Amino acid sequence: xxxxxxxxxxxxxxxxxxxxxxxxxxxxxFSQKFQDFELILVNDGSTDGTWSLIQSLTEPHxxxxxxxxxxxxxxIPTRRNEAISLSKSKYLAINxxxxxxxxYRFQGQIEFLENNPDIFCVGGLAERMNGKDVGGIMDxxxxxxxxxxxxxxxxxxxPIIDPTTIFCxxxxxxxxxYTLEKSIYTVLDFDLWTxxxxxxxxxxxxxxxxxxxxxxxxxxxxxxxxEMIKAHMIVWRRFMRxxxx
Numbered sequence: 594x595x596x597x598x599x600x601x602x603x604x605x606x607x608x609x610x611x612x613x614x615x616x617x618x619x620x621x622x623f624s625q626k627f628q629d630f631e632l633i634l635v636n637d638g639s640t641d642g643t644w645s646l647i648q649s650l651t652e653p654h655x656x657x658x659x660x661x662x663x664x665x666x667x668x669i670p671t672r673r674n675e676a677i678s679l680s681k682s683k684y685l686a687i688n689x690x691x692x693x694x695x696x697y698r699f700q701g702q703i704e705f706l707e708n709n710p711d712i713f714c715v716g717g718l719a720e721r722m723n724g725k726d727v728g729g730i731m732d733x734x735x736x737x738x739x740x741x742x743x744x745x746x747x748x749x750x751x752p753i754i755d756p757t758t759i760f761c762x763x764x765x766x767x768x769x770x771y772t773l774e775k776s777i778y779t780v781l782d783f784d785l786w787t788x789x790x791x792x793x794x795x796x797x798x799x800x801x802x803x804x805x806x807x808x809x810x811x812x813x814x815x816x817x818x819x820e821m822i823k824a825h826m827i828v829w830r831r832f833m834r835x836x837x838x
Contacts, residue, residue: 602630602703602759603680607672608690612641614807615690619650622688627699630686633659633676638666643690670771670781677770682762689756693722693805701799702759712738713794714760714786716753717803731806734798741796745787746836749829753796755782757803764794777824787832 604622608615622632634651636644644662651658659679663672677685684706688694702715709715721728734752735741744752768788771781786796 599681600629600631601682602627602684602686602699603677603682603762604630604632604686604688605673605676605680606632606634606688606690607637607669607676608634608639608643608647609637609666610639610641610643611690612639612643612646613691614809615643615646616650617693618688618690619647621693621696623654624696625694625699626696627703630699631657631659631680631682632688633679634661635672635676636660636662637668637672638663668778670773670778673781674770674773677762677765680762684759685762685765686759687756689807691807691809692756693807695803695805698803699759702803705797705799706759706761709797711795712797713764713789714753714758715797715799717757717799718801719754719757719804719806720802722805722807728808730802736798736800738795738797741798742790745790745829745832749826751780751783751786751825753782753786753798754804754806756806757798758782764789768792777827779821780824780828783825784828787828791832791835 611618632651632654634647636647647660651660661675684703686699702717705715706712716734718734719731721731731754733750734754735744741752744750768785772778772784777784790796
């Protein structure tokens with residue numbers, strides 16, 4: 594089967610029981626104005642109809658898509674690392690299987706990174722989505738790196754919305770990928786951002802919504818809220834110890 598030869602962007606999607614939302618999410622990818630991307634999608638042991646639906650939805654785009662399916666559920670960090678290990682692109686985009694990317698997302702973020710080679714990762718704002726209804730703008734992510742750093746150090750907040758991000762693959766690999774540490778796996782993104790900052794890499798947030806972020810009652814943010822708060826504080830304290838040295 595013919596595959597794209599080294600696209601500029603690899604879109605990384607891991608899914609677990611996303612049957613209700615995956616069509617909406619995938620359609621937003623294949624409708625992007627920027628199409629020089631491959632989609633690497635890993636099914637993390639779904640027990641509903643997610644996998645069969647994905648196979649059907651991606652068939653017309655099979656030259657652009659790599660599909661991997663597992664019977665066991667090993668969670669997001671393991672599956673993202675697996676997907677990224679298969680990529681050869683310059684940039685990586687995170688797309689959650691229950692979110693929606695606006696058709697201008699990839700084009701705007703890739704143009705920004707190409708014009709700002711000192712930036713490791715670019716994120717953006719997001720519209721909250723409950724069902725398909727918008728529930729306001731998540732506009733807290735600051736724009737510049739110094740503001741992003743200040744939000745971490747002074748406010749103890751994660752200043753980057755994970756599924757809005759596109760970042761440089763070679764730097765991600767230098768950082769050792771996503772953590773597999775059980776105590777902090779729920780905040781794999783915040784851990785990655787803080788490790789990158791300690792290594793001198795810079796961030797930026799585009800100041801307009803690039804995705805619709807689903808408030809999923811069965812998502813990690815809802816089901817593992819207490820665990821995530823504890824993990825967030827572990828990562829933040831580690832970062833502050835190293836940052837103050």
